[in-house]
Amino acid sequence: MDDTSLGFMTDNSTRLDHVVLWVRDPLAAADFYEKTVGMEPLRTTEFAEGAVSFPSVRLNDETIFDLAPLSLAERMNMLPGAADSAGHPVNHVCLSLSADSFDALRTRLRERDVTVSDFSYDSYGAQGMARRSFYFRDPDGNVFEARHYG
Structure with missing residues (x-):
């Protein structure tokens, strides 16, 4: 059985858009990813002002890491039990x-x-x-x- 028969995307059209990381302090996390890992911080000012729920950091042109505060866990309702993902490694x-x-x-x-x-x-x-x-x-x-x- 080849990959195409299993439905896998073999034409490189599938990309990783974002990864959500649970963090205690999103601004401290953004600072770490910027200064230590070398990623571009996104929406940190807006987060600090309370205008957005979380900041992000850019991995590359197509992929970001969202730095979600643990306090958002209770609002994770996209699927039954989604809030339980906080702290699951x-x-x-x-x-x-x-x-x-x-x-x-x-x-x-x-x-x-x-x-x-x-x-x-x-x-x-x-x-x-x-x-x-x-x-x-x-x-x-x-x-x-x-x-x-x-």
Whole structure:
């Protein structure tokens, strides 16, 4: 059975739009992702002014991370039981970077005293075998893997 018979999108038309991370302090989280990880903060002023429910950070042209305060959990009613997702861990989110960006991220993390794992080598992922990867946590305990392929 090939991927198309299972209904998987094989024409690269499916993209990851956003990931919602539960955080204690959205502005502190946005600051971490901007200054440590190197992402662009979005809607932080609007959040601080109370105009929007959460800020975000931009991963790339197509993908953002929404930084949802835990206080929003009680309003998660898109599906029965959705509010129960607050505090349910995702194992990790993996960021794919160029070799230079990978090294720069590791340096920034260490400069800010963020614990990083040892390197892993030849780990399988969406683009095949990654040359190197490592793990780190954000201030809310969300685990990230950083890797580069080429």
